[in-house]
Amino acid sequence: MPVAHDIEEPATDADATGEGLPINEVFYSLQGEGTLAGVPSVFVRTSGCNLRCWFCDSYHTSWEPTGAWRDVDSIIEKVQSHEQADHVVLTGGEPLIHEESVELLKRLDAEGYHTTVETNGTIHRDAPIDLASISPKLANSTPTPERDPKGEGEWEQKHEQNRIDMDALSQMVDAYETQLKFVVTDVSDLPEITDLVDRVREATATTVADDDVLLMPEGMTREQLNGTRSEVAELAMEYGYRYTPRLHVDLWNDAPGT
Numbered sequence: 013m014p015v016a017h018d019i020e021e022p023a024t025d026a027d028a029t030g031e032g033l034p035i036n037e038v039f040y041s042l043q044g045e046g047t048l049a050g051v052p053s054v055f056v057r058t059s060g061c062n063l064r065c066w067f068c069d070s071y072h073t074s075w076e077p078t079g080a081w082r083d084v085d086s087i088i089e090k091v092q093s094h095e096q097a098d099h100v101v102l103t104g105g106e107p108l109i110h111e112e113s114v115e116l117l118k119r120l121d122a123e124g125y126h127t128t129v130e131t132n133g134t135i136h137r138d139a140p141i142d143l144a145s146i147s148p149k150l151a152n153s154t155p156t157p158e159r160d161p162k163g164e165g166e167w168e169q170k171h172e173q174n175r176i177d178m179d180a181l182s183q184m185v186d187a188y189e190t191q192l193k194f195v196v197t198d199v200s201d202l203p204e205i206t207d208l209v210d211r212v213r214e215a216t217a218t219t220v221a222d223d224d225v226l227l228m229p230e231g232m233t234r235e236q237l238n239g240t241r242s243e244v245a246e247l248a249m250e251y252g253y254r255y256t257p258r259l260h261v262d263l264w265n266d267a268p269g270t
């Protein structure tokens with residue numbers, strides 16, 4: 013069993029019992045990213061992350077983790093209250109820092125849900141995951157002092173050291189149906205992506221097709237996406253990778269619970 017990295021415990025509304033999961037939010041929406049974009053889904057967002065991307069669109073699960081501890085039964089109950097959905101997306105923060113995410117995924121699987129896990133790919137756990145939506149973090153994510161949203165670059169080195177774990181990444185690719193979803197700002201990100209995809213292909217027994225590699229424009233608002241999406245779409249065509257929109261941002265901008 014992998015050891016969770018040294019995680020700061022999220023601030024909680026409830027007493028930390030050590031059981032259950034720190035939950036930031038549970039909401040019903042359309043999957044906005046990746047090969048299942050457009051599918052009605054319940055999102056379960058855990059709090060706490062082992063990385064600190066400067067651009068993180070879920071600031072209150074990473075830079076300032078907040079949430080309330082909920083036991084697995086109560087999370088399942090909340091998921092089931094959205095009766096139309098048969099897809100569940102477990103995200104965060106980084107959901108796989110929490111061992112209890114495995115229990116939640118087992119319960120969701122037993123209840124018949126299709127499960128997607130949105131993960132940065134640095135921690136592998138054995139769980140019933142129907143789609144591992146892995147977003148390995150590139151150098152463009154590193155919180156340098158100039159880009160740090162909170163401090164003065166205190167996380168730069170730790171983020172840089174931990175953002176890629178080839179063992180965890182390749183174990184996950186071999187274990188699950190996978191999409192590799194890269195956050196792209198511009199053409200300068202592409203050499204790192206092609207190199208990483210080559211390394212994953214060498215390290216795994218699985219065929220990683222070009223259309224399992226997704227380029228997603230960086231931006232947490234429509235305005236920011238206006239500056240990235242066209243170039244990223246062109247890059248997907250040029251390299252033969254798949255483009256993924258951020259449908260939820262196009263539809264609802266950065267509204268909470270979407």
Ligand SMILES: C[S@@+](CC[C@H](N)C(=O)[O-])C[C@H]1O[C@@H](n2cnc3c(N)ncnc32)[C@H](O)[C@@H]1O
Pocket residue numbers: 061067068069070103104105106107130131132133145146147193195228229230231232
């Ligand atoms: C908040 S993360 C949570 C899951 C996991 N920690 C991860 O990074 O994959 C969910 C998704 O949002 C993406 N993301 C975060 N901030 C973004 C931004 N500013 N622009 C585009 N994608 C972003 C991540 O790369 C990931 O695919």
Ligand SMILES: Nc1nc2[nH]cc(C(=O)O)c2c(=O)[nH]1
Pocket residue numbers: 041042043044045055070101103104130260270
């Ligand atoms: N609609 C919607 N789709 C998403 N796909 C991945 C998300 C995430 O934050 O992990 C996300 C999200 O926050 N909202």
Ligand code: SF4
Pocket residue numbers: 061062063064065068069070073074104105106132149
């Ligand atoms: S790994 Fe995911 S949750 Fe963590 S800081 Fe980066 S985007 Fe945010």
Ligand SMILES: [Mg+2]
Pocket residue numbers: 069070
């Ligand atoms: Mg999101």
